[in-house]
Amino acid sequence: MSQHVFIVGGSSGIGLATARRLLDQGYTVTIAGRDSAKLAKAKVALRGTANTLRFDASDVSTIVSGFAEIGALDHLVLALGSSKGGGPFSAVSLDEVRMGFDEKVFPHFACAQAALSSIAKTGSITFLSAVSAHWAMPGSAGLGAANAAIAAIVPILAMELRPLRINAVSPGVIDTPWWDFLSANDRESVFAGYVAKTPVGRIGQPDDVARAIEFLISNSFMSGQTITCDGGIGLGSS
Numbered sequence: 593m594s595q596h597v598f599i600v601g602g603s604s605g606i607g608l609a610t611a612r613r614l615l616d617q618g619y620t621v622t623i624a625g626r627d628s629a630k631l632a633k634a635k636v637a638l639r640g641t642a643n644t645l646r647f648d649a650s651d652v653s654t655i656v657s658g659f660a661e662i663g664a665l666d667h668l669v670l671a672l673g674s675s676k677g678g679g680p681f682s683a684v685s686l687d688e689v690r691m692g693f694d695e696k697v698f699p700h701f702a703c704a705q706a707a708l709s710s711i712a713k714t715g716s717i718t719f720l721s722a723v724s725a726h727w728a729m730p731g732s733a734g735l736g737a738a739n740a741a742i743a744a745i746v747p748i749l750a751m752e753l754r755p756l757r758i759n760a761v762s763p764g765v766i767d768t769p770w771w772d773f774l775s776a777n778d779r780e781s782v783f784a785g786y787v788a789k790t791p792v793g794r795i796g797q798p799d800d801v802a803r804a805i806e807f808l809i810s811n812s813f814m815s816g817q818t819i820t821c822d823g824g825i826g827l828g829s830s
């Protein structure tokens with residue numbers, strides 16, 4: 593029987609690319625997100641092959657009922673996030689930083705906790721962190737703090753929850769709707785700046801990260817690791 597993967601944040605970007613890749617590999621996939629129109633569009637993009645669940649990972653009662661509804665699963669992928677908390681340290685508001693944690697760290701934490709009663713002990717949980725967690729980029733203290741919190745729990749949970757495998761991927765700049773908080777022009781110039789700094793000479797695509805997630809799910813000797821998938825941008829710009 594095929595293994596069941598639940599992707600929270602599977603209706604867009606990295607989560608959607610992961611769903612596509614895993615479906616192609618024969619996994620059974622359930623994708624979740626808050627917006628039912630986005631889920632329906634994703635289902636069409638996946639040629640109807642994924643199950644969908646409307647689910648708000650920032651709401652504990654929805655999380656409990658959602659995990660009860662989907663039942664047994666082998667792997668959990670936490671591909672939801674937040675763009676809140678960016679900006680110069682001297683100016684970023686504490687409310688924005690707090691929102692970044694509310695929209696990413698606590699939902700990741702709560703979903704991983706909720707999965708424990710239904711996830712196979714031979715399975716895995718994969719979190720999405722970001723290079724901001726370990727990349728000294730001015731203006732990313734708030735984002736970096738939230739993503740570092742995610743990265744920090746990975747090895748701890750890998751020990752505490754063993755034999756369940758716990759890993760993360762830390763993406764660089766990936767072309768997804770995550771960047772929609774910028775205008776088209778700003779996004780274009782930000783991307784051009786990153787391309788100039790990135791050794792591979794391009795922005796990442798969602799499937800670049802999906803490949804790393806698939807590797808972590810399918811390799812039963814991987815646990816406690818965060819894979820950086822950033823085209824080398826974290827190496828610096830000299």
Ligand SMILES: NC(=O)c1ccc[n+]([C@@H]2O[C@H](COP(=O)([O-])OP(=O)(O)OC[C@H]3O[C@@H](n4cnc5c(N)ncnc54)[C@H](OP(=O)(O)O)[C@@H]3O)[C@@H](O)[C@H]2O)c1
Nearest residue numbers: 601603604605606625626627648649672673722766768770
């Ligand atoms: N794109 C990048 O450059 C980049 C770089 C580094 C790290 N990351 C991280 O990678 C992860 C995926 O990002 P992405 O670029 O794929 O973003 P995206 O395209 O905006 O996708 C985010 C997904 O999460 C869902 N989501 C958001 N809040 C949710 C909630 N409370 N409950 C359930 N689903 C929720 C969204 O659907 P709904 O809005 O319908 O809920 C959507 O399906 C995030 O953790 C992000 O921080 C991204």
